[in-house]
Amino acid sequence: MAATSTCLTLTILVVFGTLIYNTNNVSAQCGGSLPALISECSKFVQKSGPTIPPSPGCCAVIRSFDVPCACKMVTKETEKFVSIQKTVFVARSCGLKLPAGMQCGSVKLPPKAMK
Template sequence: MAWWLRLAVLMMVGSHWAWGQCETSIPKLISQCGQYVEGSGPETTPSKACCDVITSLDIPCMCKYVTPDVEKLVNMEKVVFVAKSCGLTLQPGMKCGSFVIPPSV
């Protein structure tokens, strides 16, 4: 099964209610940004469409619901890279699942 399909299943089934609390369009997030945060490969500057989705998110809310299963599929360092590339400021020390946002370099 493709990584993005596994992620979609995990996010939609495993934590559908929780992610819904953050008013997030999971299908749109996966389709526009999934390729930029998958576990393998280099960091890649996200598309405008991905940034449009990312900048509309309630990141602190979503971070509360990142599970170990999601972290197996999504590279959290890439998530931070994408967020910063899209102009978001993430608070150093904030936890997203078990990942802690590092200090700004």
């Protein structure tokens, strides 16, 4: 089980690394620290597993990002490993106001939190 978790975390890191490379550095364009985001929030947004409320540490990091800006950077490759629905749930659980109709990757945000 630990090996599977480590492999998944490594995969998420590679995907986020690819995202950084392909978008000329998300952190520079959208604020925040991508390594901190990965460290604090990856377990809450990975595709597998249940939707769980984010930790205070994750919320602190995600509040430092311009989430609408980061949503514009999401690629199909990212969506293979990161659940946009869980990402929206995490952002809204952390108190961020994401407007209904905003596009985040391939997902158009509904008015209510997504599960």
